Amino acid sequence: MVSGIFAVLLFAIGIYCILATHNLIRVLIGIEILIKGVTLLVIAAGLKSGNLALAQALVITIIVIEVVIMTVAVGVVLGVHRHTGSLDARNIRKLKG
Amino acid sequence: MFLDILILILLAGAALWTVMCRSLLRSAIGLALTSALLTLMIFKMNAPLAAVFELSVCAGLIPVLFISVISLTQAMTKQEVIKHMKSRLARFWGLPLVIIILGILLGLVSARFRAKLPLSEVEVDPRLVLWHLRQLDLLGQIIILFTGVFGVVVLFKERKKSG
Amino acid sequence: MCASLILIPFISVLVLNLPIRGIKRLAFGLAVFLFLLQMAAVLIPDPAFWKINHSFCANIFNFELGADILSKVVLFCIAMVSSVTLFSAPAFIKNSDEKFNFINILLIAVCGMNAVAMARDIFSLYVFLEIVAVSSFILIAFNRDMPGLEGAFKYIVLSGVATVLMIAGIALLVLIAGSTNFSLVHYMLITQNKSLIAGLAVGLFIVALFIKSGLMPFHGWLPDVYTSAPAPASVLLAGIITKVAGVYALVRIMVSMLGFSVSIQSILLFAGAVSVILGALAALTQSDFKRMLSYSSISQVGYIILGLGSGSVLGIAGAAFHIFNHAAFKSLLFINSAAVESRLGSRDIDKMGGLAKQMPLTSLTSVIGSLSCAGIPPLAGFWSKLMIIIALWLVGFKSYAVIAVIGSVLTLAYFLVLQRKVFFGKPSDEFKDIQEAGFSLSLPAIALAILIVVVGVLSPWLLKGFILGFVPVLGG
CATH class of the missing domain: 1.20.5 (Single alpha-helices involved in coiled-coils or other helix-helix interfaces)
Known part of the structure; x- marks a missing residue:
C-alpha cells in the first residue's frame, strides 16, 4: 500500500518533469522516472498478491525494453542536436498545432 | 516497515533532486541514485533477481548513456546557464509542494481503504x-x-x- | 501456425543479415513473398490449419497465441499495407543500403504487429506493442531530417507515457487477478465484485490506448507525426501501425479481457463521437495534404470506437470491417499524397489544381479512396459504416447513430474540397509539365482501388458469414 503511494508520487514527479522542462534529455529523464514508479508498482503488486515470481519476470522484460527505447530516443536526440545545435525542446514544440 | 518507508522517502527525494537540480550531469547522476535506491527497495521486497537487473541496467547503463549524450552536446555559456537557472526556478518551485500535498492526501485516502485480495502462497x-x-x-x-x-x-x- | 507468423519474418531478418555475398539483393523479393504468403494464409478458412503445431516447435516453444476472425482481419491488413509500403519505398529511398535497412525494420514491425494481433496475454501484448513502437520511431526518423526527428521524439514521449500507464494497469490486474492471461483475468473480473482497483485498471488501459490510437482529446501528436514521417513510413503508420497498436489493442482488450459495462460503453461512445465530428471539422480547415488525411484518420478511428462502444456482435464486426477498410483507403490516399508530393515537391493543396489531366491514375484512385472513406455505396467503406450505424441504432444509442451519419456527410465535404483543390479546378501554371507518378507508386494505388471496389461489390454476399464469425469472438 505504502509502495503504491510512492509509485504515484514518482508518476507525479515524472509527468511534471516532462511537462515543465525545456530540455530534451530531461524529458527522457522524466520518462525514466515514470518507469521507475511503474517498476515499483509491479513489484509491490506481485508481493501483495503472492505472485512475486511473475512480477519479477515482468520487471526483467520491462527493463530490457526500457533500455532499447532509451537507446533509440538518445539517437533521435543526437540527431536533433546535429540539426539545431541545442537540446532545447522548444524547437520541437513549434510543430504543434 | 520503518526502514521501508525511509527508503521510499529517500527514493522520492532522489527523484525530486533528479528533476530539480540545475546541472544536467547531476540529473543523470541523480537518476542513477534513484535507481540504486529503487534496487534497495526491490531487494527488501524479496525480489533479488529483478533487483540485480535494475541495478546493473538502470542504475548503470542508462545514466552512462545519458552522460555520454550530455558530454557530446554540452554547449551552454555561463550567462546562458545563469539565465536558464532563473527560468528553471520559476517553473519548478511548485513541484516539491505538490508532491508533499499529494503524498499526504494519498496517505489519508489509503488509510480508509482496505482491499481484500486473493492470496496464493505458491512461491516459484x-x-x-x-x-x-x-x-x-x-x-x-x-x-x-x-x-x-x-x-x-x-x-x-x-x-x-x-x- | 500462429507462432510461425511471428517466427518466419524474424528468422528471415536474421538470414538476410548473415554475411553472405549477394543476400541483400534478395531482401525485397523475400519480403514481398512473405507478405503475399501471409495474405494467402489468412484466407484459408480451415480452422484445423490454424491449430497446426509442428512437433518441433511444440517441443521447444510454448507460445500462448490464438487467431479468431478479428485477428485474421488484422493479420490480412498488416500484410496488405506492408506490401504496399514496400512497393512505394523505392520511389523515396534510393540508396541500396538504406533500402535494405528499411526492409529489415519493416519486417520487424510486421513481426511485432502479427504478434500483437494474436497475443492472448496482456503483458505479451505490451511487449510486442513496444516492438512495433520502437520500429516506428526508427521509420519516422529514417531520413534523419529535422521534421522526422521532431515527429519521432514526440511519438517517443507520448508512446512512453501511454505504455507506462498500460503497465500500471497490468500491475493492478496482477494485484487483483494474479495473472496476465486474457481468459483468467476475464474470469476473475466477472467473479469478483466490482472493486475500485478494477475500475482504476480499466481507466488506465482506456487512457493509454486512447493516446496510442490518437483519439480526441489525446490526438495532438498524430497529425504532426504523420506529416513529418517520410512518405512510405506515413503510409505504414496511418494505414496499420496506429490501428494495430491503438485501436485493435483496445478492441481486443475490451472484447477478450475487460468486458463491457454501461460506464465503459458511454466513455467509448462519447470519445468516438467527439473524434468523428471534431476530426472531420479539423480536416476541413487544413491546407496540407497529409495533415488533412491525418485528421481524417482521427475521424475514421472514431467510427471504429463507436462500433466497439455499441458492444454488440454487429458493432464489433463493423469495427473490424472498418479497420480493414481504413487500412485500404487510407493507405491508398497516403500513396496518392506521396505520388503528388514526389512530383510536385509540395503538399500545399491551395497551390495545386487541375492535376487530373496530368496524373489521371492518381486522380482516379484517389476519388475511389475518398468515396470509400465517405461511405458512398457500393464501395467497401459504405458497408462498414452502415453496420456500425445499424448496430448503434439497434442497441438504442440512436443519437450516436445520427452523429455517425452527420460525420459521414462531413467526410464527404472535406474530400470534395480536397478533390476540387488538387485534381480538378483550374490548372496552375507552376505545375504544367507534371507527369504521372512512377510505376512503383501507381501499381499499389491501382491494386488497392481494385480491392476496395471488389470488396464493396461482393459485400452483400459475404457479410452474413463475416458477421456470424464474430459470435464466438464475443461469446468466448
Whole structure:
C-alpha cells in the first residue's frame, strides 16, 4: 500500500518533469522516472498478491525494453542536436498545432 | 516497515533532486541514485533477481548513456546557464509542494481503504516462470534487442552529405 | 501456425543479415513473398490449419497465441499495407543500403504487429506493442531530417507515457487477478465484485490506448507525426501501425479481457463521437495534404470506437470491417499524397489544381479512396459504416447513430474540397509539365482501388458469414 503511494508520487514527479522542462534529455529523464514508479508498482503488486515470481519476470522484460527505447530516443536526440545545435525542446514544440 | 518507508522517502527525494537540480550531469547522476535506491527497495521486497537487473541496467547503463549524450552536446555559456537557472526556478518551485500535498492526501485516502485480495502462497522461482510460462516475452526481448540494433545502425550513422 | 507468423519474418531478418555475398539483393523479393504468403494464409478458412503445431516447435516453444476472425482481419491488413509500403519505398529511398535497412525494420514491425494481433496475454501484448513502437520511431526518423526527428521524439514521449500507464494497469490486474492471461483475468473480473482497483485498471488501459490510437482529446501528436514521417513510413503508420497498436489493442482488450459495462460503453461512445465530428471539422480547415488525411484518420478511428462502444456482435464486426477498410483507403490516399508530393515537391493543396489531366491514375484512385472513406455505396467503406450505424441504432444509442451519419456527410465535404483543390479546378501554371507518378507508386494505388471496389461489390454476399464469425469472438 505504502509502495503504491510512492509509485504515484514518482508518476507525479515524472509527468511534471516532462511537462515543465525545456530540455530534451530531461524529458527522457522524466520518462525514466515514470518507469521507475511503474517498476515499483509491479513489484509491490506481485508481493501483495503472492505472485512475486511473475512480477519479477515482468520487471526483467520491462527493463530490457526500457533500455532499447532509451537507446533509440538518445539517437533521435543526437540527431536533433546535429540539426539545431541545442537540446532545447522548444524547437520541437513549434510543430504543434 | 520503518526502514521501508525511509527508503521510499529517500527514493522520492532522489527523484525530486533528479528533476530539480540545475546541472544536467547531476540529473543523470541523480537518476542513477534513484535507481540504486529503487534496487534497495526491490531487494527488501524479496525480489533479488529483478533487483540485480535494475541495478546493473538502470542504475548503470542508462545514466552512462545519458552522460555520454550530455558530454557530446554540452554547449551552454555561463550567462546562458545563469539565465536558464532563473527560468528553471520559476517553473519548478511548485513541484516539491505538490508532491508533499499529494503524498499526504494519498496517505489519508489509503488509510480508509482496505482491499481484500486473493492470496496464493505458491512461491516459484522467477527463472522458471520466465523460461516456461513467458517464452513469448523472451522472444519479444530478443526481437526488440534486434530492433534496437537497427535503430543504432540507422540513427547513429553520420550523414554523408551535410555532416 | 500462429507462432510461425511471428517466427518466419524474424528468422528471415536474421538470414538476410548473415554475411553472405549477394543476400541483400534478395531482401525485397523475400519480403514481398512473405507478405503475399501471409495474405494467402489468412484466407484459408480451415480452422484445423490454424491449430497446426509442428512437433518441433511444440517441443521447444510454448507460445500462448490464438487467431479468431478479428485477428485474421488484422493479420490480412498488416500484410496488405506492408506490401504496399514496400512497393512505394523505392520511389523515396534510393540508396541500396538504406533500402535494405528499411526492409529489415519493416519486417520487424510486421513481426511485432502479427504478434500483437494474436497475443492472448496482456503483458505479451505490451511487449510486442513496444516492438512495433520502437520500429516506428526508427521509420519516422529514417531520413534523419529535422521534421522526422521532431515527429519521432514526440511519438517517443507520448508512446512512453501511454505504455507506462498500460503497465500500471497490468500491475493492478496482477494485484487483483494474479495473472496476465486474457481468459483468467476475464474470469476473475466477472467473479469478483466490482472493486475500485478494477475500475482504476480499466481507466488506465482506456487512457493509454486512447493516446496510442490518437483519439480526441489525446490526438495532438498524430497529425504532426504523420506529416513529418517520410512518405512510405506515413503510409505504414496511418494505414496499420496506429490501428494495430491503438485501436485493435483496445478492441481486443475490451472484447477478450475487460468486458463491457454501461460506464465503459458511454466513455467509448462519447470519445468516438467527439473524434468523428471534431476530426472531420479539423480536416476541413487544413491546407496540407497529409495533415488533412491525418485528421481524417482521427475521424475514421472514431467510427471504429463507436462500433466497439455499441458492444454488440454487429458493432464489433463493423469495427473490424472498418479497420480493414481504413487500412485500404487510407493507405491508398497516403500513396496518392506521396505520388503528388514526389512530383510536385509540395503538399500545399491551395497551390495545386487541375492535376487530373496530368496524373489521371492518381486522380482516379484517389476519388475511389475518398468515396470509400465517405461511405458512398457500393464501395467497401459504405458497408462498414452502415453496420456500425445499424448496430448503434439497434442497441438504442440512436443519437450516436445520427452523429455517425452527420460525420459521414462531413467526410464527404472535406474530400470534395480536397478533390476540387488538387485534381480538378483550374490548372496552375507552376505545375504544367507534371507527369504521372512512377510505376512503383501507381501499381499499389491501382491494386488497392481494385480491392476496395471488389470488396464493396461482393459485400452483400459475404457479410452474413463475416458477421456470424464474430459470435464466438464475443461469446468466448
